[in-house]
C-alpha cells in the first residue's frame with residue numbers, strides 16, 4: 354500500500370516543477386455506462402490515482418503552487434447516506450482532508466463556481482489535454498468565465514499538457530511502487546503456474562482463462578488487461594482475446610496475462626505444450642525465443658539505451674531463424690532488410706507501471722532514452738510462424754512469446770516474474786507433476 358506521505362510527496366514535486374504561476378488540474382476517470390443502470394468495472398485514471406490514491410469517480414484535484422505555499426484542493430462527492438445505500442461508502446470532504454492529506458475539499462458540484470477564481474493570476478494551466486474532450490471544454494469555459502467576472506483579468510495565457518511533467522515522474526518507480534509491482538508479479542506468476550498445472554487436451558481456452566482469473570480474484574486483484582489465452586494458430590493473432598476455442602493435443606498454448614495490485618500491473622507471457630510435452634520443432638523454436646529473451650534481459654541495465662534490448666533480441670531471433678532453416682542468408686543482411694519481420698513483427702517491450710503500457714517517452718531529442726535505476730520494462734520476444742507452403746510441416750502454426758517484467762537495478766537486472774518457469778525441462782516437469 355502506498356502511504357499518504359508518498360502521495361503528498363508526489364503532489365509537492367509536481368507543484369515545484371510546474372512553478373508558482375501554474376494551476377494543475379487532474380480529473381478522475383469518468384464512469385462508463387454499459388446499458389441501463391449497469392456500468393463497466395470502474396478503473397481510476399492512472400494520473401489521478403498516482404496523485405491521490407482515490408478510486409472514486411466524480412473528483413478533480415486542483416493544485417496551486419503559488420497560493421499559500423502550494424495549495425492542494427480536492428473536489429469530490431460529499432457524503433450522502435441515501436446514495437451510499439445504493440452505491441457504497443464515499444470518502445467525503447472531511448475524509449479527503451484527513452485521509453488524503455489535501456489542504457481543503459469542496460463538493461464536486463461547486464467546481465464551476467470555484468474554479469474560475471483559482472485561475473486568477475495564473476499564467477498557465479496544466480491538465481491532461483486531449484484525454485477527455487468534455488474536460489478540455491470545461492477548462493476553456495472556466496477561463497472565459499474568469500474574464501467575464503473580473504474586469505481586466507486575462508486569465509491563464511497557456512494551456513499546457515500535464516503529460517511531460519507527470520509522466521517523467523511516473524517513469525522511475527519508488528521503493529513502495531516496486532513492492533506493489535513485485536506483489537502483482539508474484540500473483541500473476543502463480544496464476545500461470547496454475548494454468549500450466551490444469552491444462553489438458555480437450556479443455557477450452559475459456560477454462561484456462563478461468564484459472565487465471567481465479568488466482569487473481571482470490572488475491573483481490575483485478576486483471577491488468579484482457580488476458581490472451583491462445584491455443585495453436587490463435588497465437589499468431591497478436592491481440593487474440595476471444596479465448597473460446599478447444600485446446601488440441603500437440604498444439605502450443607500462448608498465455609499473455611497479468612493482474613494489478615494497488616493499481617500496479619504485471620504483464621507475463623508464457624508458451625507451453627497443451628499436452629505437457631514439446632515436439633522437437635516446438636522445442637527448437639522455443640529455445641530460440643528463450644535465448645533471445647536472455648540476450649535482451651542482459652541489456653536492461655543502467656546507462657543502456659532503451660532500444661538496445663530490442664536490438665539484442667532481433668539479432669538472436671534472426672540467428673535462430675537461420676539455424677531453424679526458416680530464413681536463409683547472412684544475419685546482418687536479414688536484419689538490415691527486416692526479413693525477420695515475417696516471423697517477429699512487434700517490439701521487444703515497453704514501460705510497465707500503473708498502466709500496462711506505461712507512460713513516459715521512449716525517445717528524447719530523437720535519441721533512444723537511456724535506462725535508469727528503478728525503471729521497469731517488459732522483455733517479450735516471440736516467433737510467429739504461419740502455415741505458408743514454404744514452412745516445413747512441423748513448424749506450422751507455432752506462435753511463441755516469452756515475457757517477463759524486469760527492473761533496472763544497480764547490479765543484475767531483477768526479474769519480477771521469475772516465479773513461473775521458462776526452461777523446457779521445468780515446464781515439462783511442472784506439467785507432468
Ligand SMILES: [Mn+2]
Pocket residue numbers: 620703731733756
Ligand atoms: Mn507486454
